Amino acid sequence: MNQFFTQRRDRLLTYQAMREGRITSTRRKACPGCGAESSALDWSRNKQVCPRCGYHSPIGAYYRLSMILDPGSFQELEEKLEPADPLDFPGYADKLQGLERDTGLKDAAVAALGQVQRHKAVFVVLDGRFLMGSMGTAVGEKVTRAAEYAQRHKLPLIIFAASGGARMQEGIFSLMQMAKTAAAITRFQEKGGLYISCLTHPTTGGVTASFASLGDIMLSEPGALIGFAGPRVIEQTIGEKLPEGFQRAEYLLDHGFLDQIVPRDQWRHVLSQLLALHEKGGRA
């Protein structure tokens, strides 16, 4: 019986991941990084990283989980959590419905229990296809519940961020998710929990200024744009062009805000190493 569910869950993950892989790959034949044309098959074989220049194309949440987790270990958490429309914002409810239809996601975050090389952890992955991965009440609540779940079960927490920041359509309620998630993560960490924050392209605004910057370990994919203010806003404010590479992962590494940059095909290796290093001690 148990096995039956495991297989079923795995098939669902594979189905979602394939669907995401197809969506991403049909859209991107020419690389936004170098402009070189590659076949959809090459993109997909290369995990949506440009085979020529190494540009890391954004990917969906299930697809990412499927490439990181051990087969059969995926177990989605809080999948029933629905988004809310606290401001009754014009057109927002329809937009949410349309996005759910197009992406199969209820909101911009997927939470799951899973294993990497047999090391158990709680995962949250933000999905940029859903309103740029912005954080409204559903994303804030999911991150918070994931931290609480990890604390209850004494498991490490791994979050892959990809976000334009706070969700405008939920107004001040979105802003409050910054305080809520930061507080929940801090509580989890103070109890000895390990939190690995993985930043992917792009991570900006209220997500950078809350849970995404609080990792015990801070990692990023190559070339990811990471910042508080977006480059356009900064250029408008200071009235000059920003230099090449500004706010990119490599720049943040140079300025001391990241531990390491991890290429997409290395995540499994790096995460399993870190989980193994924290297995004994460190936690009560």
Add this chain to the structure above:
Amino acid sequence: MSRYTPEEKVKIARNPGRPGTADFIQALFTDFFEQRGDRQCREDGSILGGIARFHGRPVTVLGHRKGKSLEENLHCNFGMPGPEGYRKAQRLMKQAEKFGRPIITFVDTPGAYPGKEAEERGQGEAIAQCLALMSTLTVPVIAIVTGEGGSGGALALAVGNRVLMLEHAVYSVLSPEGFASILWKDSSRSGEACGVMKLTAQDLRRGGIVQGVLKEPEGGAHTDWEATFRTVDAALKKELAALDKLSGPALARQRYQMFRAMGQGLSQAGKEES
């Protein structure tokens, strides 16, 4: 119901004649000793803070400072802090906790500064650390939004056991201009944005985001500073007395639970509607 539209309130909230953090400190506190610098690289004038006495009792007081003259405005970067400002705030708040002093913050900023150096030195990280620190403090924290509470730059000083707002102050996820620019690619529609954002003190009180709205004199706080000071003083005294009854851990717990609950029930509500 208020006689002002949300758009009018935004104008009142930004009125340069309103009392600012420096004015509140001078009027409501004695023995103010300013503390400067983040101990890493810089002093950020856009956050003013230090130790003072509130009705004889030592407290840590801090807030955004916009400045009154052009020269002051420039020194304070029009109330838009960089990471150094938020790191100074953290330093002051940690000290307050160490010495058992309550913390009172005055919130009035268009937002954290979106500049090149600010990014280089970790604006996002500095704000995140403020949120993390404030969520754990074991001393009473009272935040008062006195003018414009703009975005994460405001929230970074507003994770209080009580968050109060002056009657015509506003508090929002982003400035109405930024909001219109992001959602409709047109910052000139900011007036329309004010209408849908629910950013007035009254809206936020209803939404459970703030716990109290402090009455302003006829026309707004800029028309009668003394009356405004009396109201804020009375509110601070009352809230502080209430929080004094809680132990350190209970204060941290109450604050955590208050923010934990924000937006929590909404997801379920959304489900029932569909």
